[in-house]
Amino acid sequence: MKIAIGGKGGSGKTTIAGTLARVLAARGLRVVALDDDSNPNLALTVGVPPGRAAALPVLPRDMLEERTDGSGQSWLELTIPTDAFIDRYGIAAADNLTLLVMGQPSHGGSG
Amino acid sequence: MRGVLRGLIAETSRVAIVDLEAGLEHLSRGTSRHVDTLLVVGEPYFKSLETAHRSFQLARDLGIPRIRMIANKVRTPRDEETVRDFAGRHGLDLAVIVPYDQSVTEADERGTALIEHRPDAPSVTAIRRLADQLLQPAA
Secondary structure (H helix, E strand, O other): OEEEEEEOOOOOHHHHHHHHHHHHHHOOOOEEEEEOOOOOHHHHHHOOOHHHOOOOOOOOHHHEEEEEOOOOOEEEEEOOOHHHHHHHHOEEOHHHEEEEEOOOOOOOOOO | OHHHHHHHHHHOOOEEEEEOOOOHHHOOHHHHOOOOEEEEEEOOOHHHHHHHHHHHHHHHHHOOOEEEEEEEEEOOHHHHHHHHHHHHHHOOOEEEEEEOOHHHHHHHHHOOOHHHHOOOOHHHHHHHHHHHHHHOOOO
């Protein structure tokens, strides 16, 4: 189950996203809540104090590998398994829920 | 970099809940190709509902398999009627109506998670119903 929640700023989407994540986690599902909005409120809504919800650090170069397909399109991939990455960089919240803050507005690389 | 992280959504064995950047105009193949469900939050006034409608159109164009609407901050029966009428006329799949709830503001002011502040708040109860629906196999 991969669910995105969207809406205008102020619509309450972050509260709904975080609370939904908590409700699903409380039912025993392993849930990762991803903050694509650089909005610290998701952390608050899942119960992570804002001070603990720092965005991901710049990843070490050896954790990323550039791949290229036949048409010359290239992209970066993680060199470690996805779930290991989430365990390492995610922030643990209640009910076995993990928060991952994707926004890196100040030092994010491109795409 | 964000592209790499968005790739996690599809690859993780966990259930993924993604709080998207505000404004669905940012919705691109980048995130959308990794999700199976988009929940569009709208409020019961015309401009918000129009925005939600445009989000549905965009999400359909992007090929997201399941797109549903959440009506939030619904205060009155008239609000509810406005939402149901709009959703019906435009073919928007209305998943749940979340009532306007002072607990949301209270939790925010106290810096607490809503679900911890008041686990039985009307808004939380509505979100539990939403979870029930999401956990049912697609009809």
